[in-house]
Amino acid sequence: VTVVVFFIMPAKTNNFNVESLKGQAVRKQMWDTAQSVKEKFGKKLYESLLRGEIPDMSKILDRDDFTIMKRAIYATQRHSLPPVTTHNMLDDSTDPILSNIRRIGLFNGRNDRVKIVFHPESLSSTSPLLPMDYEEFVRGCHLGVFPSYYEPWGYTPGECTVMGIPSVTTNLSGFGCFMEEHDSDPSEYGIYIVDRRFRSADESCNQLTQFMFQF
Structure with missing residues (x-):
């Protein structure tokens, strides 16, 4: 079991960090890819049923569909650890949450059973990063x-x-x-x-x- 911990607590920042914005862009690309393939899949399924046929699931997606899905998956791969905070902190070295994260060594490593997301501002549905x-x-x-x-x-x-x-x-x-x-x-x-x-x-x-x- 992996526990994902969200800290939602306003702190002094100067902007979103680049890695968080990249992650949001990758997530949106994957969502758009899934929606595109789903729409194409649904259309072919509907047409097959109209003909009174059970579709051949091995043929309902073509090579282009698999290519764009593989591209979306490849875009999620990264060579650095995901950031523990979504923003650039002004008091990075003295912030109590970040200080304790460093002390216990939770840096969102692959084998960490606890993942950290520190969002140092109030939640808002108009946020470009966490729009809720x-x-x-x-x-x-x-x-x-x-x-x-x-x-x-x-x-x-x-x-x-x-x-x-x-x-x-x-x-x-x-x-x-x-x-x-x-x-x-x-x-x-x-x-x-x-x-x-x-x-x-x-x-x-x-x-x-x-x-x-x-x-």
Whole structure:
């Protein structure tokens, strides 16, 4: 299993980085290729059915179709690691997220079981790189992880719950405390609460790891 972690947190940047824009262009090219082949495939399938025939699947795509599909696949190949951040950071050396990524050595290598995507700006459907709003992004995730050390309330776990996405919070956030006090088993609602009040940092990390592993 490979876990893809998205950090969505505004930070100081000066623009998208080139590798991220290249990746977006390659993704669009692959999508356009798939749509083109699908349309051609569908037309041939329809014409065959109109003739009362079951199409020969080995002939429904021609050499040109395979050529453009191979080109699209070849375009995804790269000789460098995918960037962990989508933007050029102004405080690259001191940013806490990037500093911890360097410390634990997660650089999106082929064998890394955890991949990182740090998007240092708010989500927007008008973004040329990640064109989706907050609700759309949340619904596309499997799990929201918000292990705050302190948060007066913390809306994000509750928003995940409303949108049908399980989430992890802590008993040092207002929302986590509320759920722990008013429900005997918040996990029934897809809400997992990490104990950061009475456990050490290592124990809390192990509990968070266990929640994610069980999920």
